[in-house]
Structure formats: structure tokens, C-alpha cells
Amino acid sequence: MVSAEVKPYSNIMIDTAIRVREENPDMKKHFKVIFTSAGDPVGWKDKIKGAGFTWMHVVPSVKGALRCKKAGVDVIVASGHEGGFHTSWEPVHSMILLPAVVDAVSDDHTLVCGAGGFCDGKTLAAALVLGADGAQMGTRFLSTQESDFHQIWKEGVVAAQDRGTLVARGFVGPARWLKTPRSDEHAKNTLAKSPGVFLGTPDDYTTMDMSLIQFEIESIKAVYEGDKEKALMAAGEVAQRINDMPKVNDMVQGI
Amino acid sequence: MVSAEVKPYSNIMIDTAIRVREENPDMKKHFKVIFTSAGDPVGWKDKIKGAGFTWMHVVPSVKGALRCKKAGVDVIVASGHEGGFHTSWEPVHSMILLPAVVDAVSDDHTLVCGAGGFCDGKTLAAALVLGADGAQMGTRFLSTQESDFHQIWKEGVVAAQDRGTLVARGFVGPARWLKTPRSDEHAKNTLAKSPGVFLGTPDDYTTMDMSLIQFEIESIKAVYEGDKEKALMAAGEVAQRINDMPKVNDMVQGI
Numbered sequence: 001m002v003s004a005e006v007k008p009y010s011n012i013m014i015d016t017a018i019r020v021r022e023e024n025p026d027m028k029k030h031f032k033v034i035f036t037s038a039g040d041p042v043g044w045k046d047k048i049k050g051a052g053f054t055w056m057h058v059v060p061s062v063k064g065a066l067r068c069k070k071a072g073v074d075v076i077v078a079s080g081h082e083g084g085f086h087t088s089w090e091p092v093h094s095m096i097l098l099p100a101v102v103d104a105v106s107d108d109h110t111l112v113c114g115a116g117g118f119c120d121g122k123t124l125a126a127a128l129v130l131g132a133d134g135a136q137m138g139t140r141f142l143s144t145q146e147s148d149f150h151q152i153w154k155e156g157v158v159a160a161q162d163r164g165t166l167v168a169r170g171f172v173g174p175a176r177w178l179k180t181p182r183s184d185e186h187a188k189n190t191l192a193k194s195p196g197v198f199l200g201t202p203d204d205y206t207t208m209d210m211s212l213i214q215f216e217i218e219s220i221k222a223v224y225e226g227d228k229e230k231a232l233m234a235a236g237e238v239a240q241r242i243n244d245m246p247k248v249n250d251m252v253q254g255i
Numbered sequence: 256m257v258s259a260e261v262k263p264y265s266n267i268m269i270d271t272a273i274r275v276r277e278e279n280p281d282m283k284k285h286f287k288v289i290f291t292s293a294g295d296p297v298g299w300k301d302k303i304k305g306a307g308f309t310w311m312h313v314v315p316s317v318k319g320a321l322r323c324k325k326a327g328v329d330v331i332v333a334s335g336h337e338g339g340f341h342t343s344w345e346p347v348h349s350m351i352l353l354p355a356v357v358d359a360v361s362d363d364h365t366l367v368c369g370a371g372g373f374c375d376g377k378t379l380a381a382a383l384v385l386g387a388d389g390a391q392m393g394t395r396f397l398s399t400q401e402s403d404f405h406q407i408w409k410e411g412v413v414a415a416q417d418r419g420t421l422v423a424r425g426f427v428g429p430a431r432w433l434k435t436p437r438s439d440e441h442a443k444n445t446l447a448k449s450p451g452v453f454l455g456t457p458d459d460y461t462t463m464d465m466s467l468i469q470f471e472i473e474s475i476k477a478v479y480e481g482d483k484e485k486a487l488m489a490a491g492e493v494a495q496r497i498n499d500m501p502k503v504n505d506m507v508q509g510i
Contacts, residue, residue, distance in 0.1 A: 061418055062495075063417050080350065082348050082350060082351060090418040091492075093337050093349070093350065093492060094348070094350045095348065095371070095373070095381065096337060096372050096492045096495065099378065103496075116350070117350030117351050118350070122354055123350060123354065123385070125384045126350065126385050129377060129381045130381050162316050162355070163316055163318075163345040166454075188454060191453060198442075199443060237346075237347060237348060237351045238350075238351050240351065241355055241358075
């Protein structure tokens with residue numbers, strides 16, 4: 001199952017990725033890894049592995065990881081609820097999720113990658129100690145010189161302090177945002193219009209009040225207009241540990 | 256500030272601890288450590304340190320850790336929101352909170368202890384890698400032969416699976432419970448009657464609907480009556496990684 005909101009688009013996206021790769025020799029040379037999330041990977045194996053991709057898939061649970069194993073996913077990304085933007089309906093966090101997924105699926109053919117809370121050498125070391133083969137750092141790379149996110153978004157991550165994020169509705173389920181008056185308002189609206197975000201009970205566009213999604217669309221648009229007051233900016237809980245906007249090379253060398 | 260609900264009792268509890276220790280030579284010999292939580296430690300230093308205790312205090316944030324440092328707390332317990340029973344109003348989880356607290360306060364005189372998500376050798380190793388001096392394991396010790404928690408509670412921890420806990424109102428703020436039909440009902444009631452649990456906005460007994468607390472009292476009573484259907488049983492998110500009820504010595508040796 002793919003999240004109801006994106007189901008019609010999944011085949012189009014995957015087919016396009018495969019076609020682009022087949023039609024363009026340069027893409028075939030460089031486009032080696034495909035990264036999927038927000039749904040059940042079983043059923044996609046023949047298409048994705050058949051096209052020659054290394055396949056990474058994101059899961060928020062042991063149940064999801066076991067489906068990845070069944071599907072033949074190469075790298076399972078265990079995404080703790082600390083992560084930025086879309087998160088799962090039922091929260092499990094990296095300190096629990098990562099070792100649980102490693103215990104459930106890790107072997108010589110199946111790598112596990114931590115996500116959610118990782119931003120530096122000591123958190124990468126923690127991921128490795130917990131049995132992972134690596135860690136994904138989204139918010140850390142967002143706040144770099146080279147990142148093409150809007151400047152107010154990057155600055156928002158750098159400015160985030162202690163307890164600087166919250167969870168409210170995203171396009172395809174719960175999402176983690178930088179805490180601002182705007183996202184506080186969105187969280188209150190979420191509580192009223194999509195309470196499943198806080199209760200772990202999924203809803204979708206066929207049942208929910210769409211004014212919540214309209215608010216999100218306007219708020220994402222505001223980011224790209226540089227409108228700080230109306231902007232909703234996603235980030236991982238780890239934003240509070242990120243206090244600079246280095247060049248990528250300097251940041252990676254520092255890990 | 257102490258949580259509004261327990262404020263009147265704080266002085267009584269601390270004074271009693273000090274008096275018992277002064278009156279009883281055996282207690283003076285063995286009662287060396289005092290463990291406090293759920294409030295601001297500043298203002299308690301003279302009383303607690305003056306009585307000769309080693310002082311441990313639990314905090315859910317860097318802000319709280321800085322108050323501990325100011326208060327002269329000996330061991331600061333950085334309690335991630337993954338932890339069982341009472342948690343903070345504003346969630347920060349161990350992978351972020353622990354290194355953030357270490358960076359903010361750790362020195363030769365101030366130790367930092369991780370809490371929330373720790374249950375075995377690899378999570379203890381992760382705590383140490385993140386800069387902590389140790390880790391607290393509550394749910395792990397709850398599920399041991401020697402633990403005096405009720406048998407259905409201990410069995411509930413062992414039985415907990417993937418995504419096996421949820422957050423709903425506790426006596427003095429948000430709390431983490433094993434996920435059951437009863438706690439699901441309590442979470443729904445919390446959303447209606449104490450929405451601040453999900454929005455990070457504290458309420459207390461002077462403003463909230465007390466039927467929620469009455470429900471909790473009945474549900475805790477049910478645990479001690481062995482009534483599984485009506486029981487509310489607290490546990491950390493890590494319950495899903497705990498699948499046995501060993502003797503304490505065997506468990507500790509295995510770490």
C-alpha cells in the first residue's frame with residue numbers, strides 16, 4: 001500500500017525514472033540508486049530491481065522493515081519519528097527503532113541506515129554502535145551553503161533552539177515542522193481537523209477537512225516568497241543541534 | 256517551579272527524606288543518593304546538598320539541564336520523550352537531547368545520564384558514544400523476576416510489539432503507556448480534555464477536566480487488581496525491544 005494521496009502517481013514516477021535511465025546513456029551511468037518511501041515495497045521488486053537500480057526504501061517500523069526484506073530492498077532506512085517533514089502515523093524513535101530494525105532484518109545482503117536525529121560524528125557513531133551500516137542526515141545537509149532550499153528555511157534551521165520542532169499535518173500524513181507561531185497554529189488546526197496525527201490513526205484526503213492541506217500549500221508557497229510569517233518550514237528535531245551553515249565539504253570533513 | 260499538582264508535597268517529601276536520614280544511622284549509611292524530577296531544581300541546593308546527598312535530577316530539555324547546573328546537581332538525567340510514564344510537555348528524544356545536554360553542561364563535576372530508549376549493551380554503548388556518563392534503564396528493570404510491579408504489568412512489557420506505546424495524560428502531565436484498547440480510549444479522551452498533551456501547552460488540575468485523572472486513578476487501581484481490560488500500564492517506547500523477564504543479575508551480566 002502506498003499512502004492514499006500519492007498512490008496514483010507512484011507508477012508514473014517509477015516508470016519515468018526507468019525510462020529516463022534507459023533513454024539517456026549518461027543517466028544510466030550516474031542514476032544508480034532509487035530511493036522510495038511512504039508505502040509498502042512488496043510488489044515493486046521486479047520493476048525496480050529489474051531496471052538495475054540499487055534500491056533504498058524508508059520505513060518507520062519493524063513491520064515495514066520486514067516488508068522491505070520480503071521485497072528485496074538493498075538498503076532499509078529506519079526513519080525515527082525525530083526526522084523532518086513527513087513522519088509516520090505511529091511514532092517510534094531512533095534509539096528504539098534502529099536497533100529493532102537491525103535485529104529484525106540486517107544481514108550480509110541487507111544494509112540498514114539510521115535516519116532521524118543524526119547530524120554529526122557522535123550521532124553517526126551512535127548509529128554504527130546500534131548496528132546500522134550508516135546514517136542519513138537530512139536537516140544537516142539542508143543547512144549548508146550549497147543546499148538549494150530557500151534562505152529563510154536554512155536560517156530557520158540554524159536559529160532553532162531547544163525543543164524547536166513540532167508535529168502537525170503534512171501532505172501525506174504527519175509531518176515535523178520548525179516551531180513558529182504559524183506552525184503552532186497549524187498544529188492546533190490539525191488537532192481539530194486531523195486528530196489521527198496525534199492518535200496514530202491514519203486519515204486521508206477522502207475523509208479529512210481539506211482546509212488543512214490548503215493552509216499547508218499556502219505556507220509552503222510563502223517559504224519560496226521569503227514570507228517568514230506565513231511560512232511552514234519542515235525540519236528534523238535535530239535542528240536544535242545545528243547552529244551553522246557550512247560548506248558541504250567542510251561539514252563532511254568535520255564528521 | 257515544580258509541577259502544579261505536586262508543588263505542595265515537594266517540601267514534605269524532601270524534609271522527610273532528610274529527617275529519616277538524620278534519625279536513623281543505618282539510613283544515613285545507605286541512603287546516599289536523592290533523585291528528583293518534574294520541576295526546577297534551583298532553590299533546592301542548600302537543602303539537598305546541605306544534607307549530604309548526591310543529587311540526581313531529571314530534565315527533558317537543555318534549558319532544564321542548565322538550571323540543574325546552576326543548582327549544583329551532581330548527575331543530570333537527560334530524559335528523552337521515549338521514556339515510560341511521565342514525560343515532558345515538549346518532546347525531545349534521546350538521539351537529540353542527550354548529546355545536546357552533554358554539550359551544554361557536561362564537565363568534571365557534572366555527570367550526564369541518558370534515559371529513554373536504553374535497555375541493553377548496544378543502547379548503553381550509544382549513550383556513552385553520545386557523551387553520557389551512563390544510562391538509566393527503567394522499563395528494562397521493570398520486566399525482571401525481582402521487580403515488584405504487578406505481574407500483568409511485567410507481562411504487558413514483554414508482550415509489547417512494534418509501536419507498542421502511546422502518549423496520553425498522566426497525573427502530572429503527559430505520560431507514556433503500553434498501547435491497549437484502554438490506553439487508546441484514554442488518548443482519545445486526552446485529545447478532547449487535555450489537548451495540551453499533544454500541543455506542548457501545559458495545563459494543570461486548576462484548568463483541566465478532572466474526569467481524565469479519575470479515569471487514570473481507576474485504571475492504575477485496576478493494574479493492582481490484575482484487571483487487564485481496565486488497566487493502564489506505563490512503559491517506555493523501548494518495551495518493544497524487551498522480550499523476556501530475566502533475573503536482574505543475569506540481565507546485567509548480559510549487558
